[in-house]
Amino acid sequence: MERELLLLGLLRQARMYGYQLHEFIERDLATCTDLKKPTAYFLLEKMARRGWISQAEERDGNRPPRRVYQITAEGEQQFQRLLRDNLGGYSMTRFAGDVGLAFADALPPHEVLVLLHQRHTALLADLAAARAVPQHEGSIQLVVEHRIVHLEAELHWLDDVMARIAAAARKSAQSNTNVERSDPYD
Amino acid sequence: MERELLLLGLLRQARMYGYQLHEFIERDLATCTDLKKPTAYFLLEKMARRGWISQAEERDGNRPPRRVYQITAEGEQQFQRLLRDNLGGYSMTRFAGDVGLAFADALPPHEVLVLLHQRHTALLADLAAARAVPQHEGSIQLVVEHRIVHLEAELHWLDDVMARIAAAARKSAQSNTNVERSDPYD
DNA sequence: TACTGAATAGTCAATATTGACTATTCAGGA
DNA sequence: TCCTGAATAGTCAATATTGACTATTCAGTA
Numbered sequence: 001m002e003r004e005l006l007l008l009g010l011l012r013q014a015r016m017y018g019y020q021l022h023e024f025i026e027r028d029l030a031t032c033t034d035l036k037k038p039t040a041y042f043l044l045e046k047m048a049r050r051g052w053i054s055q056a057e058e059r060d061g062n063r064p065p066r067r068v069y070q071i072t073a074e075g076e077q078q079f080q081r082l083l084r085d086n087l088g089g090y091s092m093t094r095f096a097g098d099v100g101l102a103f104a105d106a107l108p109p110h111e112v113l114v115l116l117h118q119r120h121t122a123l124l125a126d127l128a129a130a131r132a133v134p135q136h137e138g139s140i141q142l143v144v145e146h147r148i149v150h151l152e153a154e155l156h157w158l159d160d161v162m163a164r165i166a167a168a169a170r171k172s173a174q175s176n177t178n179v180e181r182s183d184p185y186d
Numbered sequence: 187m188e189r190e191l192l193l194l195g196l197l198r199q200a201r202m203y204g205y206q207l208h209e210f211i212e213r214d215l216a217t218c219t220d221l222k223k224p225t226a227y228f229l230l231e232k233m234a235r236r237g238w239i240s241q242a243e244e245r246d247g248n249r250p251p252r253r254v255y256q257i258t259a260e261g262e263q264q265f266q267r268l269l270r271d272n273l274g275g276y277s278m279t280r281f282a283g284d285v286g287l288a289f290a291d292a293l294p295p296h297e298v299l300v301l302l303h304q305r306h307t308a309l310l311a312d313l314a315a316a317r318a319v320p321q322h323e324g325s326i327q328l329v330v331e332h333r334i335v336h337l338e339a340e341l342h343w344l345d346d347v348m349a350r351i352a353a354a355a356r357k358s359a360q361s362n363t364n365v366e367r368s369d370p371y372d
Numbered sequence: 373t374a375c376t377g378a379a380t381a382g383t384c385a386a387t388a389t390t391g392a393c394t395a396t397t398c399a400g401g402a
Numbered sequence: 403t404c405c406t407g408a409a410t411a412g413t414c415a416a417t418a419t420t421g422a423c424t425a426t427t428c429a430g431t432a
Contacts, residue, residue: 002285003418009289019381032284039419041382046417066381083293086286087301090308093281098218098332099188100272103195104325107269115273122276139290142347146284153339161328189388205411225389227412232387250396252411373432380427388419397410402403 001082003035003043004052008071008079011053015070018044031130032143044069052078101161109169116162123158127151187268189221189229190238194257194265197239201256204230217316218329230255238264287347295355302348309344313337 006029010021021044022037047053052075059065071079097119104112130147192215196207204227211221233239238261245251257265283305290298316333 002282005289006285009285009292012289012292017381019379023380029288032288033280034278036420037382038384038421042418079289080292083286083289084297084301086283087290087293087298088304089283090305090312091282092220092312093279093336094219095279095332095336096188096277097272097275098329099192099195100269101328101332102215102218102326103191103198103265103269104273104328106195106198106266107273112273115270118274119276126276126278140288142287142290143284146281146287146343149339149343150279150281150336153335157332157335203411205409209410222390223412224391224414228388249398250411375432376430378427378429381425383424384422386420386422388417390415390417392414392416394413395411397408399408400406402405 002033002086003039004047005079005082005086006033006035007040007043007047008052008075008082011069011071012076012079015068017058017066017068019066021069028136028140029143031133031147047075051075104165109165109172113162113165113169116158116165120155120158120162123151123155127155188219188272189225190233191265191268191272192219192221193226193229193233194238194261194268197255197257198262198265201254203244203252203254205252207255214322214326215329217319217333233261237261290351295351295358299348299351299355302344302351306341306344306348309337309341313341 006025007021010016010024016024018037018041022035022040025033025035025040044053044055048055048069051072053069053071055067055069057065058068107115127148130144130151133144135141136144192211193207196202196210202210204223207230208221208223208226211219211226230239230241234241234255237258239255239257241253241255243251244254293301313334316330316337319330321327322330
């Protein structure tokens with residue numbers, strides 16, 4: 001339901017057409033959500049059917065007509081309900097990268113370390129991008145900060161995981177060495 | 187693709203039928219992913235079509251026959267590819283709760299605080315559940331730890347956000363008071 | 373003027389995901 | 403024996419989501 005909440009929240013601030021909504025989301029909210037164009041149109045139509053928003057054809061000069069969406073009184077009610085549900089609740093966050101980690105022991109540790117280093121680099125780039133986002137007005141700023149907090153925690157954790165894997169790999173390499181070279185001082 | 191990776195990773199450890207896979211995911215991996223039964227069957231069929239896994243009917247006493255899935259050599263290849271992609275990459279995590287926060291200024295601050303307090307409670311419960319998960323063998327333990335790290339960061343951040351909202355509300359209540367009661371000492 | 377590439381505005385078919393349901397077996401008690 | 407509730411094993415129709423595509427307009431420029 002977050003996507004409906006998002007669209008209603010934007011339409012609450014101004015009437016817009018689908019493309020405009022999509023552009024705004026891509027430009028200003030890419031940090032907090034994604035919403036592909038077909039999904040946006042799908043949800044807009046659904047909400048229009050339910051009477052949460054109203055559509056109107058509008059033309060601008062020679063351009064082909066476009067559907068402008070506007071929130072209704074019913075839509076405002078639903079917005080408030082969805083907003084209260086969202087703020088008051090908490091739904092488990094899923095991390096796509098966890099699945100790989102869960103099976104990390106299927107690869108040799110040194111390769112895992114190389115791959116996690118790549119992940120680390122990608123994380124750093126994402127953090128830099130989040131830090132580069134210009135100040136937003138109002139609560140949207142919170143979301144950017146949230147993202148930064150999360151990315152920083154993620155980086156620390158990833159460093160820790162890599163250190164532990166490296167330590168385990170060293171230890172096992174060491175015992176191999178011991179066996180192969182029978183070197184009790186290594 | 188994480189879901190395919192997940193199923194392949196499980197089938198790599200033992201041949202299983204759909205229900206077994208689903209049960210394992212619900213019981214042991216609920217912290218890191220969700221995967222509803224119909225989705226599991228859908229993906230299993232898709233991977234069978236592609237030759238990543240093979241199916242076999244099997245019967246156990248009087249029970250109705252069930253389809254047992256087994257990873258193939260091709261499936262093992264794909265598993266390794268997906269695993270490398272997953273470990274080496276990073277895909278943005280989306281937080282459902284962010285959408286609500288982005289529109290928090292649509293509600294009076296005191297109500298936002300009440301709602302965020304509810305969220306806080308739910309978070310604490312989730313953290314307690316994550317801490318209660320018994321030790322897992324191997325890398326799966328990493329995922330549980332990751333979850334705990336994230337929940338702790340989330341709680342700290344939420345405390346901070348609530349404190350800031352409370353402070354802003356106090357300040358604005360104060361200026362209201364000043365205006366209404368003209369009390370320069372409050 | 374004619375052409376090219378970017379911006380605008382959306383559509384379509386294919387895929388993925390889910391809630392709600394069915395149907396069987398089995399263990400244990402009334 | 404018969405019944406009930408839990409466990410087992412899945413299916414189906416409805417919904418949601420996406421990649422890839424179309425088609426128009428406009429600004430700049432060769």
